Amino acid sequence: MDSDHPVPRIWLLDEITGIDGWTETLKYQRDNSAFGDDTVVCTGSSWSDTGDVERDLLAGRAGSTSARRLRLLHPMRFRDVLVATRPEIPRPVSVGPWELQSEGARSAAIDLELFTGDLDLAWQAYLTSGGFPRAVAEHSRSGAVSDAFLNDLAAWLHRDVDRDAPMDSIPRLLAELHARSTAPLNRASTSADLSYPNRQSFDLRLNRLVRNFAAIWCHQINDDGIRISGAQSKLYLTDPLLSWLGHHLRAGMPVPDLTALTEAALAVHLAVAIDDHQPGRWVNGDTIGYARTGKGNEIDFGPVPIPTASGTARTTPLEAQMGHAPVAV
Numbered sequence: 001m002d003s004d005h006p007v008p009r010i011w012l013l014d015e016i017t018g019i020d021g022w023t024e025t026l027k028y029q030r031d032n033s034a035f036g037d038d039t040v041v042c043t044g045s046s047w048s049d050t051g052d053v054e055r056d057l058l059a060g061r062a063g064s065t066s067a068r069r070l071r072l073l074h075p076m077r078f079r080d081v082l083v084a085t086r087p088e089i090p091r092p093v094s095v096g097p098w099e100l101q102s103e104g105a106r107s108a109a110i111d112l113e114l115f116t117g118d119l120d121l122a123w124q125a126y127l128t129s130g131g132f133p134r135a136v137a138e139h140s141r142s143g144a145v146s147d148a149f150l151n152d153l154a155a156w157l158h159r160d161v162d163r164d165a166p167m168d169s170i171p172r173l174l175a176e177l178h179a180r181s182t183a184p185l186n187r188a189s190t191s192a193d194l195s196y197p198n199r200q201s202f203d204l205r206l207n208r209l210v211r212n213f214a215a216i217w218c219h220q221i222n223d224d225g226i227r228i229s230g231a232q233s234k235l236y237l238t239d240p241l242l243s244w245l246g247h248h249l250r251a252g253m254p255v256p257d258l259t260a261l262t263e264a265a266l267a268v269h270l271a272v273a274i275d276d277h278q279p280g281r282w283v284n285g286d287t288i289g290y291a292r293t294g295k296g297n298e299i300d301f302g303p304v305p306i307p308t309a310s311g312t313a314r315t316t317p318l319e320a321q322m323g324h325a326p327v328a329v
Contacts, residue, residue, distance in 0.1 A: 010039045017044025023057055030057075043073075072213070072282055074272055075131030075239045078265070082122055085140045089118050097273045098306060098313035127261040130241030145241060150248050153241065161208040168250050173205065175246025175253045177215070177235055182260050182300075182320075184220070184232035184290075206235065214238055216271055216282070218301075221289030225304035225314070234290060236264040263300060263320035270301055274315070277306050291317070 016022050022042075030036040076084070079091055093108040112119065129139035132153075138145050154170050162169045176194055177185075191202035209215040216238055220231035237243050240261050246253035271287035281287050291302025303314040 008038050011035075011041065013040065013042045015044055016042045026057060072275065074213070074268075076133060076136060077131060077269055077272065078123065078126050081126050081129070081131055081136055084136060085125070086118070086122050089115055089122060096277075096306075096308065096313070097270055097315040098308065100316035100318070123262075124258070127240045127258055127265065128244070130239040130244075132239060132241060135241050145244075147248070150241075150245060154245055154249055157209070157212065157214060160212050161205050161214070171246040171248075171250040171253060174237060174242055175250070175256075177209075178237060178243035178246070178256055178260060178264075179254070181234060181236050181264055183234070185235050186232065209235075210285075214242060216268065216287070217285050218267055218288045218290055219285070221291055221302050221304065223291075225289065225302070227286075227289065234267075236267045238264075238268050240265060259320065266318060266320055267301065270315070270318070274304065274306055277308070 082089060082091055092112055095105045099105055129135050129145055134149050135145045157170045158167055176190060180190060187202060188199055191199050196202040210217060216236050218234035218236060219227040222228055243256040243261060247255050267288050271282060274287040275282040289302050289304060291299045299317050300320050301318040303317050305312050305314055
């Protein structure tokens with residue numbers, strides 16, 4: 001190899017977000033060494049608050065493209081699970097989240113009317129297995145997710161969210177958050193019910209769940225899609241399997257409610273779709289939001305602005321009604 005023209009290398013740095021100050025170190029190496037001529041891929045399971053990705057890594061160091069400079073690898077969505085486990089079932093045509101009341105969406109629903117029963121069973125299976133690839137494979141083979149993988153998930157969150165507490169703290173925390181996910185979260189009462197020493201201790205764990213992409217906030221928004229300051233927010237777990245950890249790993253924890261699981265899954269699917277259209281909104285906490293009507297009634301997912309090819313549109317409001325399929329309102 002010609003020493004004057006070395007072959008560029010590809011670096012994969014896994015779980016880098018577990019290192020304090022990692023973005024500043026990478027910035028220095030990119031600016032002051034041959035490392036800056038190589039392709040560098042950094043992965044991690046959390047969005048650490050000890051680094052500044054935008055300041056240290058994006059400005060002038062992330063190539064010339066403006067698309068997807070940061071990539072979030074979420075668990076498989078329902079459509080992906082359907083492709084992998086039930087390929088014989090036709091999949092609905094993709095429509096934008098601002099088009100859910102359009103003629104195109106109506107046509108897509110009519111085309112699948114004969115497969116409603118199959119899709120319903122597939123959806124229930126998804127709400128049981130979630131979208132982690134290993135969980136999907138295990139559930140597809142044997143009808144259940146292994147205790148080994150459930151314990152792996154609990155261990156990951158225990159390390160990153162509640163490492164100083166007993167191991168059963170994570171199943172208890174997730175079960176309680178799931179049970180309260182369909183209403184704005186009262187942090188004071190939830191903290192007391194879980195026996196945390198104070199509200200600040202509980203808030204710290206919630207923030208760690210969000211930074212680890214295990215949960216997502218759904219803030220109250222106004223008619224313009226802007227967060228209402230001081231209002232209580234909903235909190236959704238980002239994969240159905242996380243809601244099952246309490247029931248499977250700690251005796252006495254209730255079976256998750258399928259309606260609540262459906263609402264959470266809709267929240268995450270909608271948030272992913274919005275982030276796909278305008279990358280960065282997930283990590284900024286600016287995707288979904290709930291709204292209130294003039295009479296005080298709650299709409300689970302209010303309209304938020306989203307860029308489209310023809311200009312800014314607003315997502316279709318959605319309500320996950322108890323005992324019914326999700327509908328647009």
